[in-house]
Amino acid sequence: MNSVQLFDIIFYVLAATVLASASIVVFSRNIVYAAFSLLFTLFGVAGLYVLLNADFLAITQLMVYVGGILVLILFGVMLTNKVVSVDIKTGTLQVVPAAILVVLTAGILCSIILATHWLGAGTTDFLVVKTTAPKIGEALITTHMLLFEVASVVLLVAIIGAAMIARREKTQ
């Protein structure tokens, strides 16, 4: 088995993992199962990043999404559901119109993707490259300097804003 065949097999395994666990996230009635299934979706997406030669992004995905956002979501689940009432199932609304809308969206997107003539016919050679982290670091302090600074201010504002909003106000 050469490396190209191995690439294909890994891609299909990861794609199946991502789509199956995302379906559980969307269709599960139990919000805790959905939150834990989101973990496998995020891991699978990180694997797809590795296949796309984005190793730094894959590690960032694991640290920010799995280590941060998912834990935050789990805290949200635990804090907003009454543990004593054990009712952590969630309902759905307007399923049939939403299903029609979503199937239409997916069909249109897929037909556009398949019909478009992509640059270089959408294929590429198997690349063995070193990590992209040095290139990203260089771009962050040269061509993307302004975005980098704006992102830091956005994060600061988000932290202060979240702390202010979630703070329990003292009565008297």
Added chain:
Amino acid sequence: MALHVSLQHFLIVSAVLFSLGLFAVVTRRNAIMVLMGIELILNSANINFLAFSRYNGLQIDGQMAAIFVIILAAAEAAVGLAIVLNIFKNFNTVNVDEISAMKQ
């Protein structure tokens, strides 16, 4: 050696992931499930960025865009969950169809 897995494969995975996220955002009653759907949508956008960057000769610009999407997703999740916690404190529910007033 050209890869069998083409750009279209990645784009279709991302399109299906986007549709699943959209379905969660539109149909679920619980506000936290809506936030999870938004995370799925942001992840599908990131797969698109990285796939275009990779299949155009490993340009770095797509990866930079993906980094900023992740940064904004972190900020969005923090502020969104803070708002949800506050709503729960005031209304004692997080079902988006029951929260129809600006105040109690």
